[in-house]
Amino acid sequence: RLSGQGKAILVGANVLAISLASEYPGWSEFQSSIKAIVEKAMSTLLIGSIERISIKYVNLIEKNLGMDHIDLINLSVDFAGRSIKNEPLSIRTEQATEKFVNVINVVTQATAHSHDDQRSRHGIVIDVDTIANGPYQNFSEDFLSLMEEIHEEEKRVFFGLLTPET
Numbered sequence: 149r150l151s152g153q154g155k156a157i158l159v160g161a162n163v164l165a166i167s168l169a170s171e172y173p174g175w176s177e178f179q180s181s182i183k184a185i186v187e188k189a190m191s192t193l194l195i196g197s198i199e200r201i202s203i204k205y206v207n208l209i210e211k212n213l214g215m216d217h218i219d220l221i222n223l224s225v226d227f228a229g230r231s232i233k234n235e236p237l238s239i240r241t242e243q244a245t246e247k248f249v250n251v252i253n254v255v256t257q258a259t260a261h262s263h264d265d266q267r268s269r270h271g272i273v274i275d276v277d278t279i280a281n282g283p284y285q286n287f288s289e290d291f292l293s294l295m296e297e298i299h300e301e302e303k304r305v306f307f308g309l310l311t312p313e314t
Contacts, residue, residue: 154169154170154171154173155167156168157185162199164185164189166181166182166185172205175299179299182295183291183295198282199281199282200279200280200281201280201282201284201294201298202277202280203277203295203298203299203302204278205275205302205306206274206275207275207306208258208272208273209272210269210271211270212270213270216233216234217237217257217272218237219311219313220272220310220311220313221254221272221311222310223239234257237254237257238254238256239253240253240254245301248278248279248298249279249281250276250279250302251276251277252274252277253273254272254274255273256272257272258270258272274306274309276302276305276306280297280298
């Protein structure tokens with residue numbers, strides 16, 4: 149694990165991951181960071197074939213604990229005829245498209261602790277992991293367009309989960 153400047157690079161057997169330890173700087177800046185790190189890794193010649201690429205966003209939409217968090221997203225949950233609204237809920241699903249698998253996790257009544265300012269934030273956590281499975285024959289050539297496609301799919305899924313009011 150290498151960390152600094154609000155980012156962490158995790159390197160392991162068959163894995164290269166880039167993580168933000170601070171606020172999301174926007175796609176252009178993050179994409180530039182990803183591009184630079186992947187190009188540097190590819191130049192080492194230690195990387196063989198690429199089997200999978202994914203982008204995962206973890207988002208916290210703030211709302212006080214004990215309030216209805218489900219109303220923030222396009223989801224309704226009933227257990228035995230009882231509607232779940234204010235209770236803690238954790239749900240995971242996978243949605244496959246022609247090119248991607250979207251793994252979606254929703255956790256209500258969540259608390260996130262910030263390392264920067266020691267502040268706790270409460271609300272609903274929505275994480276979307278958009279996965280494109282390879283192998284890729286021309287990864288170096290296709291990487292930027294593939295990353296852009298994954299980003300667009302991720303936005304489509306995430307914003308599709310939100311209600312108009314959110």
